[in-house]
Amino acid sequence: MTVTEKLSKWYEKNARNLPWRVKGKAHPNPYEVWISEIMLQQTTVKTVLPYFKRFLERFPTITDLAKAPIEDVLLLWQGLGYYTRARKLHECAQVVMNKHNGHFPSDRKELMKLPGIGSYTSAAIASFGFNLPEAVVDGNVIRVLTRLKGWEAPVATIMDQINAFAEELTQASSCPADHASAMMDLGAGICTPRSPLCTFCPLHYDCIAYKTGETESIPNISKLKKEIKKGYVFWIENNCAQVLIRKRTEKGLLSGLTELPWNTDESFPFPADWHMTRKTVKHIFTHFDLTLTIVKTQVDSLPEGFDGFFTAPENFKNYPFSTLMQKVIKKVINEKK
Ligand code: SF4
Numbered sequence: 099m100t101v102t103e104k105l106s107k108w109y110e111k112n113a114r115n116l117p118w119r120v121k122g123k124a125h126p127n128p129y130e131v132w133i134s135e136i137m138l139q140q141t142t143v144k145t146v147l148p149y150f151k152r153f154l155e156r157f158p159t160i161t162d163l164a165k166a167p168i169e170d171v172l173l174l175w176q177g178l179g180y181y182t183r184a185r186k187l188h189e190c191a192q193v194v195m196n197k198h199n200g201h202f203p204s205d206r207k208e209l210m211k212l213p214g215i216g217s218y219t220s221a222a223i224a225s226f227g228f229n230l231p232e233a234v235v236d237g238n239v240i241r242v243l244t245r246l247k248g249w250e251a252p253v254a255t256i257m258d259q260i261n262a263f264a265e266e267l268t269q270a271s272s273c274p275a276d277h278a279s280a281m282m283d284l285g286a287g288i289c290t291p292r293s294p295l296c297t298f299c300p301l302h303y304d305c306i307a308y309k310t311g312e313t314e315s316i317p318n319i320s321k322l323k324k325e326i327k328k329g330y331v332f333w334i335e336n337n338c339a340q341v342l343i344r345k346r347t348e349k350g351l352l353s354g355l356t357e358l359p360w361n362t363d364e365s366f367p368f369p370a371d372w373h374m375t376r377k378t379v380k381h382i383f384t385h386f387d388l389t390l391t392i393v394k395t396q397v398d399s400l401p402e403g404f405d406g407f408f409t410a411p412e413n414f415k416n417y418p419f420s421t422l423m424q425k426v427i428k429k430v431i432n433e434k435k
Contacts (some may be wrong), residue, residue, distance in 0.1 A: 100270060101246070101267060101301055101304050102267050102270040102271045102277060104300045104301055104304075105267075105277065105280045105281065105284065105300060105301065106271065106272070106273075106276065106277065106280060107300065108280065108284070108300035109276055109277075109279065109280035109283065112283065112287070113276075113279060113280070113283060114143075114279075114283050114286075114287070116134075116143065116147075117130075117134075117147070117150060117151065118130050118131060118133070118134035118150065118226075119226070119279060120275075121276060121279075122273060122276060123229060123273070123275065124226070124227060124228050124229035124275055125226050125227050125275070127227075128201075128202040128204075128223055128226075128227030128228065129159065129160045129202065130154065131222065131223055131226045131227040132190075132202060132215075132219070132223055132227070133150065133153060133154070133187070134146065134150055135219050135222045135223065135226075136183050136186075136187050136214060136219065137149055137150055137153075137178065137183075139180065139183060139219075140179070140180055140384070141178060141179070141180075143286070145178070146178075149174070149175075149177075149178055152174060153174055156170070156174055157171075159200075160191050160194055160195065160200055161195065161200060163187070163188065163191040164188075164191040164192045164194070164195040166188070168184075168185065168188050168354065169418065171184050171185075171187065171188045172184055172185075172354060172355060172418035173417075173418045175418070176418050176419060176420075176424075177421055177424065179420070179421050180384075181352055181353065181354070181355055181418075181420065182214075182353065183214065185353065185354060186213045186214025187214060189213040189214070190212045190213040190214050190215065193212055193213060194212065202223060202227065204223075204224055204227070204228040204230060205224075206220040206221060206224050206232060209223055209224065218234070218235070218236060220232075221233060221234045221235070222234050222278070225268075225274050225275050225278045226275050226278065226279070229273065229274055229275045230274060231268050231269055231271070231274040232268065232274065233261060233264035233265045233267075233268045233278075234264075234268075234278040234281070234282070235260065235261060235264045236282065236285075237285075238281070238282050238284075238285025238286050238289070239264060239281045239282060239285055240253060240260055240317055241285050241289055241291065241316075241317050242281055242284055242285045242289045242301075243260050243263050243264060244256075244260065244307075244316050244317040244318075245289060245294075245305055245306070245307035245308070245312075245313055245316050245317070246263075246301060246304060246305050246306065246307070247259075247263060247306060248305075248306025248307050248309075248310060248312065248316065249316065249317075250312065250315065250316060250318055251318060252318045252319070253317045253318060253319050264281075267281075284299070284300075284301070292314070294313050296308045296313065324385065324386055324387055325385065325386040325387070326386065326387050326389075327362045327386050327387070327388045327389075328362065328364060328388070328389050328390075328391075329360055329361050329362035329363065329364055329388065329389075329390050329391075330360060330361055330364055330365075330366070330390060330391050330392075330393045331358050331359070331360035331379065331390040331391070331392055331393065331423075331426050332358060332359045332360065332367060332393050332394075332395070333358060333392060333393070333394040333395075333426075333430050334358075334359070334370075334394075334395055334396075334397060334400075335394070335395075335396045335397075336396070336397060336398070336399075336408050337396070337398060338408070338410075339410070340408035340409055340410050341358070341408065341409065341410075341411055342358070342359065342400070342406045342407070342408055343356050343357065343358060343406060343407065343408075343409060343414075343417065344356070344357060344358075344359060344405045344406030344407070345357075351383070352420045352422075354418075355418050355419060355420045355423070356417035356418055356419050356423070357419065357420065357423050358423060358426060358427075359405075359406065360390055362388070364391075366393070367404070368400075368401045368404060370395040370397055371395055371396075372393050372394070372395050373393065373394045373395060374391065374393055375391070375392045375393065375394060377391070377392045377429050377430075377433065378390060378391050378392070379392065379422065379425045379426050379429060381421070381422040381425065388422070390422075390426065392426060392429065392430060394430075411427070411431060414427060
């Protein structure tokens with residue numbers, strides 16, 4: 099039996115039951131495949147499951163999503179992080195409506211012209227949504243493939259080899275969508291980053307890393323050193339116990355979301371009686387780790403031109419705050435209880 103056949107047999111019995119997946123054929127609705135793939139970027143399956151359900155209840159079709167205000171999309175995305183994904187999702191829905199009559203194209207080149215759809219997502223939509231023989235290569239798949247081949251070189255330097263091997267296996271499969279799902283499931287449940295369950299693996303007779311005892315050192319992923327940033331986040335109350343919030347600009351980090359004012363240069367935004375608390379909030383972004391100290395004050399009015407507006411904390415639920423800001427709000431509100 100070939101590697102692809104063994105994997106297919108294993109998948110028949112061990113496939114994860116996921117709401118965005120169907121077995122043995124293309125998903126009847128590429129819209130759902132696309133939503134799941136965007137949500138799953140940098141986010142675990144467990145976290146995505148309830149978001150996916152809520153999202154489809156609110157936006158059952160691409161038409162619903164395209165017509166909705168971006169604020170509604172961001173509100174539903176609240177807590178998932180990487181909010182640029184939500185903005186691009188909304189933009190992409192509008193482009194698919196306007197240029198493709200509400201139907202996703204199956205061709206990868208066409209898919210990659212759409213907002214927020216890169217090489218990986220285009221392959222995933224073509225594979226899961228249209229059952230086309232496109233290799234879907236994510237971190238789980240890279241781990242399985244490099245271990246199978248015993249490739250010790252840094253992953254970044256052998257991506258061409260990895261993609262070629264992934265394509266070879268995909269081309270040999272009778273159902274590309276199932277094959278892609280099987281690779282991912284094997285990587286997620288058996289060929290795990292630490293202590294892979296090799297004795298349960300359908301491919302262990304084929305696996306070089308298993309035979310040579312190198313499963314812990316393959317794949318070779320050299321980590322980039324992350325920047326550490328510190329700053330202040332400001333809890334500014336007025337005389338009615340309302341708190342100052344503001345909307346971020348439409349571009350850059352956490353674009354368009356609501357926030358309490360904050361900075362990373364540890365300066366105060368205007369002269370006031372600032373009270374430094376001992377409370378800090380930590381958050382990990384893709385390219386840096388951030389620690390914010392909570393600083394409070396009460397003001398009668400704001401300096402002219404200072405951005406933002408006051409609202410009662412009970413109304414915060416109506417605004418799309420990032421996970422970082424939700425942590426800050428929770429800390430301050432819990433302290434008051
Ligand atoms: S034998 Fe072990 S290391 Fe090799 S593919 Fe299977 S789980 Fe991964």
